[in-house]
Amino acid sequence: METAIEVRDLVVRRGGREVLHRLSCRVPAGRVTGLLGPSGSGKTTLMRAVVGVQKVSGGSVSVLGTPAGSPALRRRIGYLTQAPSVYADLTVRENARYFATLHGTPAAEADRVIAEVGLADAAKQLVGTLSGGQRSRASLACALVGRPELIVLDEPTVGQDPVLRDELWRRFHALAADGATLLVSSHVMDEAARCDRLLMIRDGALIADDTPDAVRRRAGTDDLDEAFLRLIRDQERDVERGAS
Ligand SMILES: Nc1ncnc2c1ncn2[C@@H]1O[C@H](COP(=O)(O)OP(=O)(O)OP(=O)(O)O)[C@@H](O)[C@H]1O
Numbered sequence: 001m002e003t004a005i006e007v008r009d010l011v012v013r014r015g016g017r018e019v020l021h022r023l024s025c026r027v028p029a030g031r032v033t034g035l036l037g038p039s040g041s042g043k044t045t046l047m048r049a050v051v052g053v054q055k056v057s058g059g060s061v062s063v064l065g066t067p068a069g070s071p072a073l074r075r076r077i078g079y080l081t082q083a084p085s086v087y088a089d090l091t092v093r094e095n096a097r098y099f100a101t102l103h104g105t106p107a108a109e110a111d112r113v114i115a116e117v118g119l120a121d122a123a124k125q126l127v128g129t130l131s132g133g134q135r136s137r138a139s140l141a142c143a144l145v146g147r148p149e150l151i152v153l154d155e156p157t158v159g160q161d162p163v164l165r166d167e168l169w170r171r172f173h174a175l176a177a178d179g180a181t182l183l184v185s186s187h188v189m190d191e192a193a194r195c196d197r198l199l200m201i202r203d204g205a206l207i208a209d210d211t212p213d214a215v216r217r218r219a220g221t222d223d224l225d226e227a228f229l230r231l232i233r234d235q236e237r238d239v240e241r242g243a244s
Pocket residue numbers: 014015016019037038039040041042043044045046082187
């Protein structure tokens with residue numbers, strides 16, 4: 001399987017504290033990879049390192065065969081941050097057109113991505129008047145402008161109702177079927193089951209890098225929530241054994 005992202009021995013310090021500890025992983029191209037882990041485990045930090053906006057203290061991150069942060073990667077990556085990064089005083093369409101201009105793509109691209117996230121009816125609405133879930137989808141639309149090869153989404157389904165969440169996950173898989181690579185963070189385990197592969201992270205260290213089925217088998221349970229807990233317990237036991 002072709003590799004889209006290769007992270008080797010990544011060390012990141014934030015606020016004077018090490019938050020990623022020699023983390024290594026690979027993200028396959030053309031698949032939906034879920035980045036799962038509790039709040040504060042380092043998901044956003046890892047995504048920031050992948051898109052090249054995070055200062056790193058050690059190790060390397062290679063993205064689409066190029067060091068993360070290279071200017072040449074800018075147009076090849078779409079990044080949805082956790083807090084919506086859209087202008088409240090512009091309409092949904094104006095925001096998407098602004099991103100289309102930055103990408104050098106035709107204005108029609110704005111309407112395509114707006115429809116893609118199910119916001120066509122709100123295209124003329126000011127972002128400041130949208131609901132939280134709609135605002136997050138407006139931000140997602142902007143991240144999809146220009147059909148990026150790598151799409152990094154930080155908790156894209158937060159605040160969405162079950163029907164929309166389902167539609168978004170179908171959309172993510174359709175993008176992957178078209179050849180895009182998706183890295184999607186979540187701390188909701190029922191979303192883990194929808195991913196082709198899982199990176200499970202805890203306290204800045206990886207505890208699983210596998211398919212959902214392989215994670216279930218390794219943990220000996222069909223429930224991914226329970227599997228995550230069991231893998232954490234296994235890891236703690238290994239650490240205790242190593243210390244004694
Ligand atoms: N700007 C910052 N300055 C100092 N420490 C930070 C900063 N941002 C994050 N951290 C710390 O880095 C660690 C990892 O944070 P990160 O945001 O990557 O976690 P996360 O898994 O994405 O969490 P969440 O699911 O809550 O978004 C946390 O302990 C957090 O407190």
